[in-house]
Amino acid sequence: MTDNQTQAALLARVAEGDKQALAALYKALEKPVFRFIRSRLNDSFEASDILHDVFMEVWRSAGRFEGRSKVQTWIFGIAYRKVIDAHRKRGRTDLVGETPDSVDDGPNAETCLASSQEAEHVRHCLETLKDDHRAAIAMAFYDDMTYGEIAEVAGVPEGTIKTRVFHAKKLLMRCLSGLVERRVPA
Amino acid sequence: MTQNIEELLPFYANGTLDEPERAEVEAALAEDGDLRAELEVLLALREAMQADAVQSPGEFGLARLMRDVEGTEQEVTPMASPENVVPLRRLRVWQIAAALVLAAGLAQTVFVMTAPDQPGFELASGGGATQGEAAFVVGFAPGTSEAEMRDLLLTAGVEIISGPSALGLYELAIFDDAMAESAAEILRAAEGGIIDTFEAMATD
Numbered sequence: 001m002t003d004n005q006t007q008a009a010l011l012a013r014v015a016e017g018d019k020q021a022l023a024a025l026y027k028a029l030e031k032p033v034f035r036f037i038r039s040r041l042n043d044s045f046e047a048s049d050i051l052h053d054v055f056m057e058v059w060r061s062a063g064r065f066e067g068r069s070k071v072q073t074w075i076f077g078i079a080y081r082k083v084i085d086a087h088r089k090r091g092r093t094d095l096v097g098e099t100p101d102s103v104d105d106g107p108n109a110e111t112c113l114a115s116s117q118e119a120e121h122v123r124h125c126l127e128t129l130k131d132d133h134r135a136a137i138a139m140a141f142y143d144d145m146t147y148g149e150i151a152e153v154a155g156v157p158e159g160t161i162k163t164r165v166f167h168a169k170k171l172l173m174r175c176l177s178g179l180v181e182r183r184v185p186a
Numbered sequence: 187m188t189q190n191i192e193e194l195l196p197f198y199a200n201g202t203l204d205e206p207e208r209a210e211v212e213a214a215l216a217e218d219g220d221l222r223a224e225l226e227v228l229l230a231l232r233e234a235m236q237a238d239a240v241q242s243p244g245e246f247g248l249a250r251l252m253r254d255v256e257g258t259e260q261e262v263t264p265m266a267s268p269e270n271v272v273p274l275r276r277l278r279v280w281q282i283a284a285a286l287v288l289a290a291g292l293a294q295t296v297f298v299m300t301a302p303d304q305p306g307f308e309l310a311s312g313g314g315a316t317q318g319e320a321a322f323v324v325g326f327a328p329g330t331s332e333a334e335m336r337d338l339l340l341t342a343g344v345e346i347i348s349g350p351s352a353l354g355l356y357e358l359a360i361f362d363d364a365m366a367e368s369a370a371e372i373l374r375a376a377e378g379g380i381i382d383t384f385e386a387m388a389t390d
Contacts, residue, residue: 023252030243030244031242034243044241048242051243056254060259064354119234119239137196141199141235147197155385162194162197166189
C-alpha cells in the first residue's frame with residue numbers, strides 16, 4: 001500500500017469520526033505541512049496555529065475528499081488557503097514581486113550557493129520572495145511535488161507554476177549571490 | 187538554453203518529470219554546459235532546503251488537536267445549512283442534483299472576461315473565456331445553504347459549471363452578458379461572508 005493509499009484510508013476513517021485516524025494522519029503529515037506553512041510565514045508560533053487550523057479543517061471536512069488528488073495535495077491546498085487568509089488578515093503586502101531583467105546566476109551564483117550551503121542562508125533568501133513564488137519553490141524542493149500537484153494546491157494552471165518556480169529560482173540565486181558578495185550573515 | 191527547458195529543470199532536479207520530459211531535459215543537458223551548471227545549482231539548493239530541520243509542534247500540537255476536536259462537529263456537506271444536514275452517503279447525489287438544478291435553470295449565453303494578455307496564463311482555446319468556460323473559482327464558507335448560494339449566483343449572473351473539487355471549489359461561468367462587469371464585484375463583496383475563497387480566472 002502506498003503512502004497515499006494509507007493516508008486516503010485514514011482520511012476515510014476521519015470522515016467517519018475516528019479520532020485515532022486523525023492522530024495517525026497528523027503524525028504522517030505534520031512535519032511537511034508545518035514546514036510548508038512556516039516557509040511562507042517565517043513565524044513558528046503563527047505557523048503552529050495555522051497547522052492546528054488545517055487539521056481542524058481536515059477533521060471537519062474530511063467527507064469532502066473525493067480521492068481525485070493525493071491526500072497530501074488536498075491538505076496542502078487547505079494550508080495554502082489558510083496562509084493566504086493569514087496574510088490578508090494582517091494586511092501583509094508581498095515583498096519582492098518583480099522579476100529581474102537580468103540575473104547573475106552564472107558561475108558566481110553557483111559559487112555562492114556552494115559557499116552558503118547552510119539552510120539558514122537559503123531561508124533568509126526565501127523570505128525575500130513574494131508568497132506565490134515562495135510557496136511554489138517550497139513545494140518543489142522541500143516536498144518534491146510535481147508541477148501538476150503544485151498547480152492543484154495553488155489552484156492555477158501548470159504553466160503558471162513552472163513560471164513561478166523559474167522566477168523564484170532566479171531571484172534566489174540573485175539573493176544568495178548578494179549575500180556572499182556583501183558577506184552579510186543571514 | 188530555452189526557457190521551457192529551464193522551467194522543467196527544477197522538476198528534473200526533484201525527480202518528478204515524466205519520461206518524455208525527462209528525456210527532453212537530458213538531451214538538452216548533454217549539449218549545454220550552462221544548463222548542466224544550472225542543474226548543479228538547483229540540486230545544491232534543493233539539498234540545502236531539505237537539510238533545514240524543522241521544529242514542528244509534534245506531540246504538543248497533537249494533544250492540542252485532540253483536545254479541540256472533542257465536541258467539534260464534522261461537516262457532512264460543504265453546502266448544507268445546519269437545519270438541512272444531508273447524510274454522508276447521500277452527499278454526492280445531493281450535490282449533483284443541486285448542480286443540475288442550478289445549471290438547468292441558469293445556463294445561457296457567452297461570457298468573455300479573463301485577461302488573456304497576462305503572462306503565465308493561457309486558456310486551452312487560446313482566447314478569453316467563452317460560453318461554458320470558467321470565469322471564476324470560488325469556495326463557499328462552511329454552513330452555506332443551497333438557497334444562499336443560489337441567491338448569490340443569480341444576483342451575480344453566474345452559474346456553476348463544475349465542482350466541488352477536492353478542495354471544495356466551484357468553477358463559475360457568467361450566463362448573463364449584462365453582468366460581465368459587475369459579477370466579479372458582487373462575488374468579491376461576498377468574500378468573508380458566504381464565500382471564503384474567490385479567484386478570477388486570470389493569473390500572474
